[in-house]
Amino acid sequence: MRMKALLNVKELASVLGVSVKSVQRAYRRREIPVHWLCRMALFDLDEVRRAMALNGSRRFDTSVGSHDKDGAAGGASRRRQPAARRVPKPPDGKTGAQFPEEDTEETMSWTCSLGWLRFTVPNASVEETMRLVGGDWVPDEKGFLGYGRGWMCRGSAGGLGRIGSGAKRAPLEVHVDLSQELLSGWTYDQFQAVAQWVFMKQGHFGRIDVALDDRSGVIDVEAVYDAVVAGQCVSHFRKSQLIEGLDVGSGEETGTTLCMGSRQSDTYLRIYDKAAQQQSKGIVVEGPWVRWEMEWKDERAQAVGLALSVLDQDRFQPYIVGVFRTAVDFRDCTREDDPKDRYHAPLLAWWKVLTEGMQRAKLDVVKAVKKIEDVKQWAAKSLAPMLGLLCVHPEAGERWLVSTIIEGVERWRPKHYAFLASGQDVQQVLKKVRWWKPTDGFAAGCASTAP
DNA sequence: GCCTACGGGAGTGACTTTCC
DNA sequence: GGAAAGTCACTCCCGTAGGC
Known part of the structure; x- marks a missing residue:
């Protein structure tokens, strides 16, 4: 027998056309049945609808089209409805x-x-x-x-x-x-x-x-x-x-x-x-x-x-x-x-x-595009303490750190290349990094250019 | 005008996932 | 393994709106 699909708070709110908060209030007041999976509240839509019917409440009755032009009606939200959502551009061709x-x-x-x-x-x-x-x-x-x-x-x-x-x-x-x-x-x-x-x-x-x-x-x-x-x-x-x-x-x-x-x-x-x-x-x-x-x-x-x-x-x-x-x-x-x-x-x-x-x-599509500033911030916040430690530790040290960085460059993937500034030649960049001798430390890598 | 209900925003805490 | 980011639930405060 297949398990019945349960809805989470967000999904139930979406199905009923109410806010997440209204759903939360409803189950806290025991107006609708809730099933708990760890700390996640889950709902059986049929049970919820039965409970709503039994309660005799129209609070959640959000039949589509029941709102009048400017606001709520018949027990739905009493707040003014938000402005019409942006209508996306129709697709090219007659393709549905x-x-x-x-x-x-x-x-x-x-x-x-x-x-x-x-x-x-x-x-x-x-x-x-x-x-x-x-x-x-x-x-x-x-x-x-x-x-x-x-x-x-x-x-x-x-x-x-x-x-x-x-x-x-x-x-x-x-x-x-x-x-x-x-x-x-x-x-x-x-x-x-x-x-x-x-x-x-x-x-x-x-x-x-x-x-x-x-x-x-x-x-x-x-x-x-x-x-x-x-x-x-x-x-x-x-x-x-x-x-x-x-x-x-x-x-x-x-x-x-x-x-x-x-x-x-x-x-x-x-x-x-x-x-x-x-x-x-x-x-x-x-x-x-x-x-x-x-x-x-x-x-x-x-x-x-x-x-x-x-x-x-x-x-x-x-x-x-x-x-x-x-x-x-x-x-x-x-x-x-x-x-x-x-x-x-x-x-x-x-x-x-x-x-x-x-x-x-x-x-x-929804993945945010990271910028070098984001990476810098992340490195400054998250990596800097450990990098400092590696730098001063006798079993690591500055040279080890530089050579590790150079090895890391060899593992660059397309997403890493994507961070390079426009106009930067990938081969030149790689050549420059490889030229950066670990024995010279950090300063050489920053100042030198590949021959 | 008061009561009640709704939703938004801000913030918190516990926990999980992701990234390196 | 550490830290950030994300997820989820929750609280408090506030403004809005309908019913009485």
Whole structure:
């Protein structure tokens, strides 16, 4: 049996839409149940919601959209809501909402996008749903998927959204379909707010598409197909198909697509040459661009939606890569190997690079860039006392210290080189340091230049 | 106007992780 | 192994806002 995921204070506050302090106050007053792991407070969302319902309190009822324009309503925060958050720039192309927000070399190489959302809530108003997802909706007289009433929305970047309601079997049920183009420009917070709202309304997700983009050219679609042919694909998918794309009108090649699984199944993977596809539309794409797009339906979509509702962006991305790998893994094995051996065979190098890169991409972005001043401060505060000791100790001494420093230079890595001042020639610097004879002590190293 | 509840900021302490 | 940085929980004070 799998353990139920528990939320920490921060996560619970985020899910309930209240501050961390409110959560802390609530469990200290024993208004909500808390589980302790060492000194960490953990919460079962279901238990918390039951406790809130039993308390008859609406203190934590933060249904999305319940706030009025300037402030709180209905038991939510009574404080004025903070100013609207910065809306990140929409991604290039019609590729669904991409995150992270900042474009750096790393995030340009690895991005994660949510491409399609389908969800149903048993009891909601259409107006509330429209407010939640945004956009301009117009009535569609034809209805939609058996729902008596329907609405359509076209996004500024294209794409189609549909809302259905008024089904005879469930008049208050609302069904929503949002295509990838319509989701372009959504922030992670928006996706999370929708996911939380769906679960708060006891609803469920019917489909979620997630795409992982490799812009660094780790591997192309044909090579992935070759790995499948070679039996290196460890997966529950039974069939795969390689499709050469061709635009009938222009005759332009739209790139190769490798499909895995059945379109009707609850997991369907497409790996395709996004660069070629974009270029066939006349969009200039620099460098390689391979998209790994997974389509989850029903129970699997529900699981991904639940993760989306509780995980922050930093944790959602590694989670998604992990779920990708439960569906498909590429290992150094053959089709003839014993199934047990296949599952434990070492990962193929390109697959390792691909999945690790996709997991790390976001984390690298948030790393603060250190400056030489930071290093100087750190050295002055932390190292100086010990350096002084080494300098005066008879078993170490100044010479030992200098030679150790020179040896250390030989172990410089890219991050060390990154600290060098712009315009400094690396080879000259190394030459100068090697020329710095330990017997001359510190002063020589500071004053001399390499011949 | 008072009470109550909320959230922000500043600060503290215990503990863990990271870096060298 | 030492020190800094980070994490987590917590307290106190204060301003804001709704209900009565």
